[in-house]
Amino acid sequence: MAWRKYYDEHKMTAAEAVSKIENGSHVVLAHCVGEPTALTRAMMENAENYKDIVIHHMVRLGPLDYATPGMEEHFRLEPWFSAGNARAAIAEGRGDFAPVFFHEVPILIRKGRLGCDVALVDVSPPDANGYVSTGVSVDYTHQAVKTAKYVVAQVNSRMPRTYGESFLHVSEFDAFVEEDAELFEVAPPTITDVEKAIGEHCASLVENGSTLQLGIGAIPDAVMLFLKDKKDLGIHSEMIADGTLELFNSGVINNSMKSENKGKMTVTFLMGTRALYDFAHENPAVEVKPVDYVNHPMTVARQYKMVCINSAIQVDLMGQVNAEAIGFKQFSGVGGQVDFVRGSAMAEGGKSVIAMPSVTMKKDGGAISKIVPFLDTGAPVTTSRCDTDYVVTEYGIAEIKGRSLRQRAKNLIAISHPDSRDALKEEFEKRFGEKL
Numbered sequence: 468m469a470w471r472k473y474y475d476e477h478k479m480t481a482a483e484a485v486s487k488i489e490n491g492s493h494v495v496l497a498h499c500v501g502e503p504t505a506l507t508r509a510m511m512e513n514a515e516n517y518k519d520i521v522i523h524h525m526v527r528l529g530p531l532d533y534a535t536p537g538m539e540e541h542f543r544l545e546p547w548f549s550a551g552n553a554r555a556a557i558a559e560g561r562g563d564f565a566p567v568f569f570h571e572v573p574i575l576i577r578k579g580r581l582g583c584d585v586a587l588v589d590v591s592p593p594d595a596n597g598y599v600s601t602g603v604s605v606d607y608t609h610q611a612v613k614t615a616k617y618v619v620a621q622v623n624s625r626m627p628r629t630y631g632e633s634f635l636h637v638s639e640f641d642a643f644v645e646e647d648a649e650l651f652e653v654a655p656p657t658i659t660d661v662e663k664a665i666g667e668h669c670a671s672l673v674e675n676g677s678t679l680q681l682g683i684g685a686i687p688d689a690v691m692l693f694l695k696d697k698k699d700l701g702i703h704s705e706m707i708a709d710g711t712l713e714l715f716n717s718g719v720i721n722n723s724m725k726s727e728n729k730g731k732m733t734v735t736f737l738m739g740t741r742a743l744y745d746f747a748h749e750n751p752a753v754e755v756k757p758v759d760y761v762n763h764p765m766t767v768a769r770q771y772k773m774v775c776i777n778s779a780i781q782v783d784l785m786g787q788v789n790a791e792a793i794g795f796k797q798f799s800g801v802g803g804q805v806d807f808v809r810g811s812a813m814a815e816g817g818k819s820v821i822a823m824p825s826v827t828m829k830k831d832g833g834a835i836s837k838i839v840p841f842l843d844t845g846a847p848v849t850t851s852r853c854d855t856d857y858v859v860t861e862y863g864i865a866e867i868k869g870r871s872l873r874q875r876a877k878n879l880i881a882i883s884h885p886d887s888r889d890a891l892k893e894e895f896e897k898r899f900g901e902k903l
């Protein structure tokens with residue numbers, strides 16, 4: 468077996484593999500649970516020998532030690548999503564956030580518009596034909612492997628082998644580091660009564676035979692609580708978490724009505740607990756494919772009755788959605804929100820939902836309305852007012868698409884928190900000269 472000889476000849480320690488990364492390189496780390504932890508650890512141990520390494524990734528679940536104070540000479544962080552661990556580095560200038568639609572990440576890597584000299588990925592051991600699987604993360608990870616000049620795989624028996632397009636041949640790698648390591652796990656959240664109410668409203672918009680995109684967190688899990696009596700649901704989603712398993716095992720999700728990839732749950736990455744990763748292992752019901760296919764609005768648009776449910780930081784009275792920043796502070800990123808909002812809008816029978824609690828609590832116990840007259844200064848528009856379809860809070864459903872500015876403001880005020888309504892009505896009166 469020629470591949471075995473190649474593989475054995477390119478096996479090395481993590482220290483050896485990362486010592487070959489040249490100064491000034493753009494290093495792309497596999498997304499989320501796909502992070503090769505032995506390689507990122509070895510990179511940090513070799514930090515003193517690096518100069519001007521630029522690190523790129525979407526979500527990283529481990530600590531961002533390369534973005535801590537004192538590391539500036541060695542590393543610079545340029546993520547495509549600002550998850551919890553990246554926020555301080557970005558706010559304090561040790562990192563620069565790059566806004567990008569998730570579906571465009573591999574496209575921009577291909578075009579050379581996003582730097583990718585080195586790719587570090589976590590893979591399953593090779594099969595009899597010399598193929599490894601990136602299991603939980605195909606997203607932009609595969610494109611990084613195909614574009615980078617130097618590609619290192621951590622070979623990890625804890626990585627599930629998933630179907631779809633998760634396989635790469637050993638000949639596509641330059642170095643292999645064999646090290647088993649548990650994958651990151653994200654436990655299902657606890658669901659509050661507010662989230663349950665939101666979930667119930669969202670579920671009322673889901674018809675039998677719909678195909679769903681749901682993110683991670685309490686709201687998606689709350690939606691699923693109210694889908695138990697639906698029939699023939701499908702999944703075409705950026706990701707799935709453990710919450711999906713119950714609906715799949717009970718037969719509510721059977722993917723039978725999907726227009727494309729019928730009979731399969733199609734995702735671009737997995738993030739949950741070991742139960743999810745074991746479920747996905749060699750399971751023909753799950754396919755993990757590149758994000759420029761899964762999230763591409765044209766792909767999403769081909770699913771009949773596509774329903775996507777995402778969340779927001781704030782929504783203004785025109786229906787503009789900020790899902791990314793608290794004022795100037797980059798809190799997350801666009802991720803797949805706009806990919807799915809636009810795709811669902813083009814899908815026959817498609818709908819998109821922005822679901823959020825009506826208020827967020829301040830540290831001192833006060834409440835801030837998430838429905839606002841104007842987005843905060845510094846905050847971006849993630850989903851534009853022409854794209855927004857439905858907004859849901861615990862107080863109900865506001866229809867936005869097709870409605871006039873006056874009507875959408877009325878609809879949004881009706882689902883705002885009762886304590887916020889007087890102030891919002893005053894703004895309405897100033898703007899439209901009409902008393903509510």
Ligand code: COA
Pocket residue numbers: 681682683684705777778779780781789790791793798799800801802803804827828829835836837
């Ligand atoms: N003003 C000030 N602070 C606010 C706020 C507002 N309007 N809205 C939320 N916050 C704060 C909360 O208080 C909370 O603070 P804490 O972390 O100190 O407790 C924090 O922001 C998170 O709020 P929460 O309501 O728990 O958010 P979430 O975890 O449900 O995430 C988004 C909401 C919008 C950040 C998240 O859905 C996101 O990143 N979306 C964009 C990407 C996307 O949609 N991807 C879709 C495919 S998976």
